[in-house]
Amino acid sequence: MSIELSPEVGSKGRLGTNTVIVRRSSKQSALVQRVVRWESRVERYRLQATARQILPKERIRACLVAASPVASPHLKYSPARKAAHLAGLMVCASPWSCPVCGARISERRRGEVAQAIAWAKGAGLQVVLSTFTLRHGSNHSLAVSLAALNGAYRRMHRRRDFVALRGSYGLVHGIRGLEATHSLDHSWHPHFHVLQFVSPGLDVTAYAAALSAAWLPSLAAEGFSATARRGVDVKATWGHVEQYVTKLGRTWGAADELTKANSKRGRKDSFTAMDLLRSVAETGDQAHASLFREFALTMKRKHQLQWTRGLKSLVGIEDRSDEDLAANWLDDDQLAYVFANFSSSDWAAIRYCGPEAKADLEAAGDRHDRVAVVRLVAEYRARYFADGWGFGPASSV
Numbered sequence: 224m225s226i227e228l229s230p231e232v233g234s235k236g237r238l239g240t241n242t243v244i245v246r247r248s249s250k251q252s253a254l255v256q257r258v259v260r261w262e263s264r265v266e267r268y269r270l271q272a273t274a275r276q277i278l279p280k281e282r283i284r285a286c287l288v289a290a291s292p293v294a295s296p297h298l299k300y301s302p303a304r305k306a307a308h309l310a311g312l313m314v315c316a317s318p319w320s321c322p323v324c325g326a327r328i329s330e331r332r333r334g335e336v337a338q339a340i341a342w343a344k345g346a347g348l349q350v351v352l353s354t355f356t357l358r359h360g361s362n363h364s365l366a367v368s369l370a371a372l373n374g375a376y377r378r379m380h381r382r383r384d385f386v387a388l389r390g391s392y393g394l395v396h397g398i399r400g401l402e403a404t405h406s407l408d409h410s411w412h413p414h415f416h417v418l419q420f421v422s423p424g425l426d427v428t429a430y431a432a433a434l435s436a437a438w439l440p441s442l443a444a445e446g447f448s449a450t451a452r453r454g455v456d457v458k459a460t461w462g463h464v465e466q467y468v469t470k471l472g473r474t475w476g477a478a479d480e481l482t483k484a485n486s487k488r489g490r491k492d493s494f495t496a497m498d499l500l501r502s503v504a505e506t507g508d509q510a511h512a513s514l515f516r517e518f519a520l521t522m523k524r525k526h527q528l529q530w531t532r533g534l535k536s537l538v539g540i541e542d543r544s545d546e547d548l549a550a551n552w553l554d555d556d557q558l559a560y561v562f563a564n565f566s567s568s569d570w571a572a573i574r575y576c577g578p579e580a581k582a583d584l585e586a587a588g589d590r591h592d593r594v595a596v597v598r599l600v601a602e603y604r605a606r607y608f609a610d611g612w613g614f615g616p617a618s619s620v
């Protein structure tokens with residue numbers, strides 16, 4: 224269902240392996256996948272509720288809660304993806320702070336990046352993953368570190384040595400991904416992962432040295448530094464590129480067993496936004512709540528992925544906004560249609576019954592089980608009524 228890399232590039236690595244697993248799946252593993260998918264959905268809706276409490280003044284307060292001004296709440300079904308999602312609702316479209324919008328957006332963005340990599344390979348280019356970091360202190364807010372990172376990156380592009388490097392290595396296009404984690408040493412760690420498309424036959428050591436030579440003085444001009452080893456890290460193997468692209472689609476935990484197991488296992492030395500939200504949801508940790516708030520407010524409106532000018536049209540990708548992707552997640556399937564409509568009182572009851580209700584309805588939609596949707600809505604209405612809330616017009620499912 225997710226967009227895979229081309230068979231040629233995905234056949235040997237992790238993505239290819241996933242495809243094989245899906246092909247081999249028996250009825251039992253299909254059931255396991257369905258359960259894991261349901262759990263992931265519930266978790267994302269629960270974490271979204273936690274994020275809503277931490278960010279009461281942000282758009283997430285109405286995300287997948289309030290009806291859209293232009294449509295009524297409904298379930299949309301995509302025959303191509305055999306998947307359903309709630310639509311006709313307001314969305315916050317934040318890839319940074321909303322687990323539900325973030326998952327929808329990152330899955331599509333991952334597909335776009337995979338297409339760009341396939342295009343680069345077709346054009347005979349080599350793909351490398353260069354990571355740009357800075358040395359940060361616990362006294363630096365995320366806003367300060369991030370401004371330095373951005374400033375240094377802009378400065379680097381204006382430097383003569385970097386312009387010369389671009390010419391000699393054939394570096395014309397790339398995709399820059401922004402990430403920020405919070406380390407156990409109490410400091411924010413914003414960094415760029417940049418997929419760079421360069422001429423084939425790259426001397427990785429020389430290339431990394433040339434990038435560092437342009438990056439370190441750019442950081443210094445912003446009043447920051449990095450060790451020569453850690454300032455720029457270049458990975459040129461397909462495995463590293465593939466691992467990065469896979470992770471892109473799982474920013475908010477994809478519905479698969481491996482991600483779920485990994486994300487919950489072991490002691491962490493750094494926290495992603497999702498880790499912080501989980502911690503708040505599970506333990507009520509207020510320090511993590513304020514870190515999440517700082518993250519959400521600082522990253523707001525920042526681009527998660529930035530493509531070099533002209534690259535999307537070269538690859539043949541329509542430029543869709545985060546808002547569009549979050550609201551119309553399944554619309555890349557031309558045959559997607561409204562599977563069930565909900566009246567305003569249905570929706571009030573569904574909202575009242577919480578994250579599980581939304582996940583149950585979407586799971587019933589995935590199965591194309593109309594009877595289950597009708598039964599679930601009747602149950603939610605009954606519970607809403609039994610708890611003494613108003614009863615509106617009859618269900619229109």
Ligand SMILES: [Zn+2]
Nearest residue numbers: 286315321324
């Ligand atoms: Zn949202």
